[in-house]
Structures are given as C-alpha cells and as structure tokens.
Amino acid sequence: MTQIPFPPSTLVPVGRVELEVHEAGRENGGPAVVLCHGFPELAYSWRHQLPALVAAGYHVIVPTQRGCGRSSRPTDVEAYDVTRLTGDLVGLLDHLGIEDATFVGHDWGAMLVWWLALLHPQRVRSVVALSVPYVERGDVPWVEAMATWFGDEHYFVHLDRRPGVADAVLDADPARFLRNLYRTPPASPTPGMMLLDVARDEHPRGEPVMSDADLAVYVDAFRRTGFTGALSWYRNLDRDWQLLADVDPVVRQPALMVYGAQDTVVRGQDLARYVPHVEEVTLDCGHWVQQERPEEVTRLLLEWLGRQGVA
Template identity: 65%
Template sequence: MTSQTSPLTATPFPEPTLIPVNGIELEVFEAGRHNAGRPIVLCHGWPEHAFSWRHQVPALVAAGYHVIVPNQRGYGRSSRPTEVTDYDIAHLSGDLVALLDHYGYDDATFVGHDWGAMVVWGLTLLHPDRVHQLVNLSLPYQERGEMPWVQLMELVLGGDFYFVHFTQQPGVADAVFDENPARFLRNLFRKNEPPAEPAPGMALINLARAETPRGEPVMSDDELAVLVSAFESSGFTGGINWYRNLDRNWHLLADVDPIIRQPALMIYGDRDPVMRSENLADFVPNVDVVTLDCGHWIQEELPEETNQAILGWLAQRDAR
C-alpha cells in the first residue's frame, strides 16, 4: 500500500510493516515511536481498514502517543486463516496481546470502532491486565445475557437479520460483496447510511448491488480507493467470519467476570442506527459518554470532533 495523505491533516499515513504475532502476521501501521512508553492501539471495524484511523493518527502522535494501528486478522495484508473458528474473540484478543508483547508493552490504551469496539471490550474482559484504559466508538458493551447473541437475534429479528444471515448462509453475502467491492464500499460509506440497521440480511446485499448510492460520501474517491484496493485483494470472508463466531464468543465468555473496571470513554453518533446501551454503567462503572452529531462512521464523518473528544478525555485522565 502506498503512502496516502489525509485531507484533514495533510500528513501521510504510515507505511505498513508485517509483524508475526500469535501464529499469524498482522499488517501494522505505526507512528510516534519516539513517544515510546505511551502506546495507544486503534482497532478498526467492519468492513474497514487501519486507514479508517488516518485522521486520528497525527493528532495522537502530536499529543505524545506511540500510535499502533493493525489491520486485524482477515483484513488488508494481514493473515486470513481458513478456519472460521480462528476468528473468535480468543484469537482476536490474543493478536492484540501478542502485539503488545512485540513492542515490549505491559499494557496500552485501546480504541475501537464498530467490530473493533467489540474486540476491545472482549480484550478487556479476557486480558484486563493488558488494558490501561479504553475508548470505544458506536458499539457499546454488549451484555452477555441468558441466550447466545445470534440465537437471540434470530428469535427477535428473524432469520434474515444480517447477523443471522451471515452465520446461517455462509458464503452468500461474501460472494455478493466480492463481486464489486468498489460499488459496495461506495454505497456503504455514506453519511447517516446505516451499515448495521435492524433489517433483513438482504438489505446489505441490495446495497452492494445498488447502482445509485444515497447520501453524502464519508470519504473522497482517493480515500475510498485505499479500501477498495485492500478488499479486492483480501475479499470479505475474513471480516464476516468475525460475525460467525458471535455465539462461540458468548460461550467463551461464560466464566469471565463481566464487569469492566478500567476507565472508559464511549462515543456515540446521535444518528447511528446501532442501539445504545441502557445499562452501560452497570457493566462499565468508570465510563464517560460523549455523543456527536453524526452517523455510524464517527471518526471519519466528524474527525476533528472525534479527536477533541478522545484527546480531551485522555488529558483529563492524565491529570488525575
């Protein structure tokens, strides 16, 4: 991947390095190594890329952080194991732990968006000693409940809900998205166009086939081309396999203390279709909440406001 420039900052996105961790390789974009000792790890969602954090990297480096941005397994040039179970929360969180070990850090601040937030919540539950503090965007902590997550979604939302569709019809959505990654991603990355709306699984498939996108684009054509190139190479199956492990993750977390005690910041978009948590503070008692006037792609739609929210919270934490 060639160096790309963020219009907001006019700062080139870092060049990647392939790093062996946890039995695979991760493509990692790193900046601010001179700030060693203050690591912050940024975790992208679906169907995204480390490049999704391009507006945050220079701001965090300027604030004194060693910024580490992996393409997680299944994405970009990172490894794409063939076994579906290789994408469960134990493997995804294990990759991040091994990444800290690679850099020699005991712990770090972790930031996640969308599925990356799910991974950061899970990492904090499974490896609490490796997470100093956390910031999550869009997806709040998911209470485990009495029924596996996909099973519950099928009961409440039906068999065509896209989480259920991805799980019960393996390969169908993958093939549709792979047909034309440029069209799918162009149609998906629009302001206030929900990527996770409570609608049948066919909604995303129809979006992938739509000739005329709705809404204002979140990124420029040049920026979108970075994601298109990545998914033309990797395909979408690796990322969708994260969904196919949701019920497996539910079982893996059965005996884990469900309370997250680290300081946390939750950032919502007020037009994001992802549902907010009504009991977030019950499970994350040290949480602060910020709401921004945007949709799902928070850090891309409102990059300056996102940076202010994150950096302001981190500064307050440092002052305590």
C-alpha cells in the same frame, strides 16, 4: 476532502499469524494507544487521528485486524473467535515490549476492545469505544437471540447461518458495496437490512464520508483479499458467547463511549452497570464516527486521555 499520508506498515508476527501494523511516535516515549478498526475497514480508518495523537506525544499502534489487508487470513472460521482476536492484540503488545495500552475501537473493533478488557485486564489501561457499546452476554447466544428478535434475514443471522452467500455478492463488486456503505445517514443499514441490499443498491442515499482517493485504499485492499476473513468475525458470535461464559463481565477500566446520534446501532442500556467508570458522549453523525467527525473525535480522544492521566 484531501488524502492524508499514512505511515507505512510492517508485518508483525503474532503467534501463528502476522498483522499488518502501522506505528508512529515510538520516539516520543509516551503512553501507547492502540487503534482498532471495524468492518469492513482497515488501519487506514484512523488516518485522521494518528497524526494528532503522535503530535500530542503518544506512541500510536494501528493494526489491520486478521482477515483484512495484508494481515493473515486463516481459512478456519474458528480462527476468528474472541480468544484469537484478543490474543492478536496481546501478542502485538508483547512484540513491541509494551506492558499496557489504551485501546480505541470502532464497530467490531469496539466489541474487541471491550472483550480484551475482560479477558486481559492487566494489559488494558483504558478503553474508548466508538459506535458499539458493551453488550451484555445474556442467557441466550447472541445470534439465536437476534433471530428471535429480528428474524432469519437480519444480517448477523444470515451471515452466521448461510456462509458464503454474502461473501460472493460483496466480492463480486467491492467498489459498489464500499461506496454505498461509506456514506452519511440515511445510507447506513438499519438493523433488519441485509449487507446484500447495500451491495446491490444502484441509488445510494446520503453523502460520501471520504474522498475517492481514500475510498480506493479500501477497494484495492478488499479486491485483493475478498470479504470472507472479515465476515468470519460475525460467524463466531455464538462461539464467543460460549467462550465468555465464565469471565467476569464487568469492565473495570476507565472508558469513553462515543455514539453517533444518527447511527442505527442500539445504544447501551444501563451501560454503567457493566462499565462503572464510563463516560458517554454523542456526536451528530452516523456510524462512521471517526471519519464523519474526525476533528471532534480527535479532540475528544485527546481531552479524555488527558483527564485520565494518560499523557
């Protein structure tokens, strides 16, 4: 694998924070596509898709989310709730003078674009989610429900209820944690596995999903920032549940859901009930879909966008 050049970033003011944003293809005059990364990632996670989307005529915007990279990293946990995170994306569109866009998200980025479609439907033309399907709100707060199902050592529960513990372990050796995590199955953590287990593993399984040069981009970034900002997204799940209480739960935009067949993330059950215009596709890979199967993901994106008339 060879390192792929990625366009330089600029810092974009969005309300009270700044986002590190990579942008290309504005001169195309085509529809906007915003690519949203997950945890523990950066805008660079979309290095394979950006050039092809630009070549196809799209205006591609790739933010590094708040809490990561050169983007702002507020210290208050509540600064990472659903209203702030979706507000960042709306503010980014406003700054660029864009009315609406197709939003593509992976992992936490997928959760974010689902929520954006609910909270700001007029700004979302269509949605593409990788790895993480739309999650029904349910009657019980999400972390509380996971504690009941999986116990207190499930990593979502642990991160929420024991702040600072995981942060210290991951910060102590970002290179080992990221090297162990960015691998093909069976290296992906199971629902009950702690991030701490991954960080401490001296004999990781699976194969790397990226070159050493690409991995160094992530390692260098998280060595500078630590992981607390990125982990704060997890620590707002029950707050997000509260904030979404009175929101129409149906995603009405056209949507594409891409699963990894070997991913441990639970597949969406009756997804079309809440996302009636969804198309579901499964690729033979694990959790890091767009990095494990870059050409397939790029082709899927271009074909699906074309069918939706986003061209």
